[in-house]
Amino acid sequence: GLRIEVRTPRNTFTPMQIERLGRSPSIQRKVDHDLISFWIRTIKDSDAAQLDELLTSGRSADAAARSGAQPTTARGRDSVVEEDFAA
Numbered sequence: 001g002l003r004i005e006v007r008t009p010r011n012t013f014t015p016m017q018i019e020r021l022g023r024s025p026s027i028q029r030k031v032d033h034d035l036i037s038f039w040i041r042t043i044k045d046s047d048a049a050q051l052d053e054l055l056t057s058g059r060s061a062d063a064a065a066r067s068g069a070q071p072t073t074a075r076g077r078d079s080v081v082e083e084d085f086a087a
Helices: 048-066
Strands: 002-008 023-029 034-040 079-083
Touching: 002 048
Parallel strands: none
Antiparallel strands: 002 034, 002 079, 023 034
């Protein structure tokens, strides 16, 4: 499967708003943003409307970061996709 992480503006999403993104959706609250993460095996594992809302929000966070905000992840990325073929 794929592990997806998307940085979003703080308090943009609640657990109910991400529950259909895929397996094990979670919100990690950071100082200046939230990190939404979940696992998917196929695109059918994710609710299209929730995924679209999340990615739209992630693009907004990316634009804010490029406008001069400090990157908040180790590599300065806003979204991370991690592959795990054992999942």
